[in-house]
Amino acid sequence: MKQVAPALVALVTFSGSALAADLPRKYAKPPAVAAAFVNWTGCYVAGGGGYGMWNQENSTFVDGPLRFQNADTITTGGRGYFGTVQAGCDYQFAAASERFVIGAFGDYDFASLTGRLTPSGFSMVGDEKMSSAWAVGGRLGWVATPSLLTYVSAGYTEATFDRTNFNLNFPPFGVAAGLYQEKRTYDGWFIGSGAEYALGFLPGLFWKTEYRFSDFNVGTNPIRDTASGLPIGFSEDSKKYVHTVRSELVYRFNSSGPAADVTSPAYLKAPPAPTPLTNWTGCHVGGGGGYGLWNQDNTTYIDGPTRTRFSDTATTGGRGFFGTVQGGCDYQFAAAGAAFVVGAFGDYDIGSLKGQLSPPRFGIVGEEKMSSAWAGGGRLGWLATPSLLTYFSVGYTEASFDRTDFTLNAAPFGRPSGVFMDKRTYRGWFIGAGEEHALKIVPGLFWKTEYRFSEFDTATNAVRDTATGLSVGASIDSEKWVHAVRSQLVYRFNWGGGPVVAKY
Structure with a gap:
């Protein structure tokens, strides 16, 4: 792994309070006392x-x-x-x-x-x-x-x-x-x-x-x-x-x-009466969207018995919005006096993260779009409150980039160049971090936001003739990196349970 990105995202979540799933099942209401506080x-x-x-x-x-655009x-x-x-x-x-x-x-x-x-x-x-x-x-x-x-x-x-x-x-x-x-x-x-x-x-x-x-x-x-x-x-x-x-x-x-x-009531009041607990053990589905940005390092080669580098490396990229769906399962457990969640998940993104690609030394330009991606991985989180989970995630990912049809990079713009680069899937890994919060408005409904960094393996993309589909004898080596932030609503199938002892 050539790049290791520090990854921790945070988000704004709103009110909602419930109690955890892995604690004893008898409610014991303590007396009203002033809670320990931090002065912000x-x-x-x-x-x-x-x-x-x-x-x-x-x-x-x-x-x-008279200033005019020439490329x-x-x-x-x-x-x-x-x-x-x-x-x-x-x-x-x-x-x-x-x-x-x-x-x-x-x-x-x-x-x-x-x-x-x-x-x-x-x-x-x-x-x-x-x-x-x-x-x-x-x-x-x-x-x-x-x-x-x-x-x-x-x-x-x-x-x-x-x-x-x-x-x-x-x-x-x-x-x-x-x-x-x-x-x-x-x-x-x-x-x-x-x-x-x-x-x-x-x-x-x-x-x-x-x-x-x-x-x-x-x-x-x-x-x-x-x-x-x-x-x-x-x-x-x-x-x-x-x-x-x-x-x-x-x-x-x-x-x-x-x-x-x-001294406000928020600090001095006793815990509320027993409410439905937030049980993080169980499976869930989610859907939402986000925004992402990607970079790539491109180098052009002449193909043949001896493959020869034809250009220096240049950095290109793209950006845009995406929609996402997810499913997964979690397990809540207690350790060292705190509550934690471990889980596995998979998600699929339908995106339009695009940029204008100009392969080094070709004099052509075309739209390169990341149209979809999927990931499978795990997460480990800490329950900051019974209804608020903060977590890290890591796993495997693949991203698909659509076919790029090139035009000549000279005025008048838009003239076909007669070459293209085929659709390609890149494989790699991701690391992320986020927060998930139980919402009060509907039982079982949660809100999750996550930052994610992905790095993909280098892939070789042949430049092809539009008429025949055959390689023109040149190709581009590309290594890609993606930053994305995503937010989604989550429904948990096992969100509730009986009253518990308030040990948080």
């Missing part, structure tokens, strides 16, 4: 890291008094790790017998999210790296337990991409093209979701994990001569999208002081 009101600092993936839509233009739009991208620091302040308040947190924050990322850029219409390639990003925004969260906060976030962000020095994209590789694109900062917005948890072994120490999607405005990047620094009369318009998942240690300066709402 106050300021904090944080530091950590994460993994991210970005895609962009690039279009090449001829500059001048079709293609999708390129990159991926990698980053470190992050953050500071912010929160305020805790009570409403509708629940506890909520509102806050503001700012963070800065030191990054190395790198891809191999081939500008549309040019036979050259270079490293394009997102080296830093910063964001300011706000968040609104629900205190699921006194020590666990789930939240959504949104705000403004900027990302900086370093200078790209190009090499010629043909043998011998590594020869300077004498051209470059200057360092550029893009501005945009982000939306995210996460969870933060108070660690018990050190006062004030918390652990936070967040998924974040960012959308940046179009930036125009002139292609410049290396010797003089002057534009050569061509430029690229670039529209960028970034997915990240980040995990941080947080120190809060007022974690043990009195919270604004600590």
Whole structure:
């Protein structure tokens, strides 16, 4: 496995309370006492890291008094790790017998999210790296337990991409093209979701994990001569999208002081009367949807008795929405004074995650779409409350990409090139994390959200003649990676049972 992505997603879940399935079957109501609390009101600092993936839509233009597009739009991208620091302040308040947190924050990322850029219409390639990003925004969260906060976030962000020095994209590789694109900062917005948890072994120490999607405005990047620094009369318009998942240690300066709402009934009331328990043991079905982004590293080869590399490696990609259905079974058990769930599942996605593929050195472009995927795996989770499960998942996955019919990558656009790349299925593995929550509105109904990272094996795709279906003597080696976040409603067939002792 060439890439190992840190994966932990968090989501916002809403109210709903029930008791667990694997505890003794006699209800014992304790006296009303003030529960142990964590004060979420106050300021904090944080530091950590994460993994991210970005895609962009690039279009090449001829500059001048009348600027016009001379090469079709293609999708390129990159991926990698980053470190992050953050500071912010929160305020805790009570409403509708629940506890909520509102806050503001700012963070800065030191990054190395790198891809191999081939500008549309040019036979050259270079490293394009997102080296830093910063964001300011706000968040609104629900205190699921006194020590666990789930939240959504949104705000403004900027990302900086370093200078790209190009090499010629043909043998011998590594020869300077004498051209470059200057360092550029893009501005945009982000939306995210996460969870933060108070660690018990050190006062004030918390652990936070967040998924974040960012959308940046179009930036125009002139292609410049290396010797003089002057534009050569061509430029690229670039529209960028970034997915990240980040995990941080947080120190809060007022974690043990009195919270604004600590004397509210939500903290002082006794447990409610016996209610139908949430039994996590049993089977389930689910359905929903999500959004995903994929990258791939493509290298062109000349086929024959001796297969020869014809191009340098370039990074392309795609993105889009998908629907999903799932079935599985879980088993709830107790260990070390806590409740856990282990299970197995399978799911199938019907998607439209697509990008504009331009194979290196071919001068052609076509839509490449991930149309479906399936996965089988297992999960292990911890019951943060009787009705809230947080979990990790891992398993095997396959993804199918539809046939790509190419057109010529020159104006006028859309003219058939006479070649195509056939439909192909890729095999690999995935790792993910998520949360599942029992909803009050319908017995047996749950809501689940999961972040998932998938890596697929390299596959060889022959470029074929449209008229005959035969290979033209060239092929593309492709290795793919996918980020996806999914949310679905789940129905459990064995959700209920008798009253239990409240030991949570």
